[in-house]
Amino acid sequence: MKEIKYKPIGIVHSPFKKTDNAPRQPAYGRGIEATVEIFPEYEEGLINIEKYSHIVLICHFHKSDTKPLKVRPPMEDKLRGVFASRSPNRPNPIGLSIVRLDRVEGRILYIRDVDIIDDTPVLDIKPYIPL
Amino acid sequence: MKEIKYKPIGIVHSPFKKTDNAPRQPAYGRGIEATVEIFPEYEEGLINIEKYSHIVLICHFHKSDTKPLKVRPPMEDKLRGVFASRSPNRPNPIGLSIVRLDRVEGRILYIRDVDIIDDTPVLDIKPYIPL
Numbered sequence: 596m597k598e599i600k601y602k603p604i605g606i607v608h609s610p611f612k613k614t615d616n617a618p619r620q621p622a623y624g625r626g627i628e629a630t631v632e633i634f635p636e637y638e639e640g641l642i643n644i645e646k647y648s649h650i651v652l653i654c655h656f657h658k659s660d661t662k663p664l665k666v667r668p669p670m671e672d673k674l675r676g677v678f679a680s681r682s683p684n685r686p687n688p689i690g691l692s693i694v695r696l697d698r699v700e701g702r703i704l705y706i707r708d709v710d711i712i713d714d715t716p717v718l719d720i721k722p723y724i725p726l
Numbered sequence: 727m728k729e730i731k732y733k734p735i736g737i738v739h740s741p742f743k744k745t746d747n748a749p750r751q752p753a754y755g756r757g758i759e760a761t762v763e764i765f766p767e768y769e770e771g772l773i774n775i776e777k778y779s780h781i782v783l784i785c786h787f788h789k790s791d792t793k794p795l796k797v798r799p800p801m802e803d804k805l806r807g808v809f810a811s812r813s814p815n816r817p818n819p820i821g822l823s824i825v826r827l828d829r830v831e832g833r834i835l836y837i838r839d840v841d842i843i844d845d846t847p848v849l850d851i852k853p854y855i856p857l
Contacts, residue, residue, distance in 0.1 A: 676774055718818045
């Protein structure tokens with residue numbers, strides 16, 4: 596099947612500068628504040644986003660450099676398939692984060708409860724609607 | 727920022743053959759059965775996935791052909807930003823679906839509660855863990 600190409604719509608600015616100090620579980624990011632800078636050409640796409648208390652960020656794990664099919668999650672003994680894990684190292688290193696949206700100022704989203712490292716490219720944003 | 731390239735890991739086989747008969751809201755897909763065929767080279771990545779009752783499918787909306795920044799959701803009068811919508815037509819046409827995982831047979835996932843059209847390329851699968 597043919598390759599699929601995407602272009603980042605924005606970038607995350609976060610206090611986690613390296614993968615090794617980023618939280619290993621989303622719950623550990625509770626309270627951590629960060630911003631998403633949307634690139635000027637996509638700003639219009641943000642209209643009404645402030646109505647949502649939580650948003651889904653779809654990001655590219657830019658520091659991922661291996662694509663194992665089996666991984667060992669933290670605190671576990673056994674290997675499991677990468678699709679049964681949240682490992683950033685995966686065939687297509689796509690990250691999914693549900694974050695709290697505190698406020699929007701122009702093309703800057705102020706977010707909270709973040710486990711994303713600095714400079715992570717953002718591919719898409721969707722409103723979070725619980726199952 | 728530079729382009730990001732992904733390669734599909736599998737494909738959805740679903741009863742919805744065209745975008746215009748696919749459900750417009752995920753709730754309307756309730757009960758609908760489909761399968762995900764994972765390509766042979768990624769089968770090992772499925773180990774342990776059967777432990778989860780629900781999974782997140784990250785797909786490429788292959789029928790999307792426009793990239794509007796403002797969209798009008800069904801049953802609404804006003805335009806809103808595409809990032810405050812679930813429209814398949816978006817700058818990077820990435821779809822996110824939470825589906826029930828009924829069973830796994832080899833590299834075929836039997837799923838339910840599906841609003842995905844036939845032949846949709848799958849980019850990633852993650853276990854669904856509620857917020």
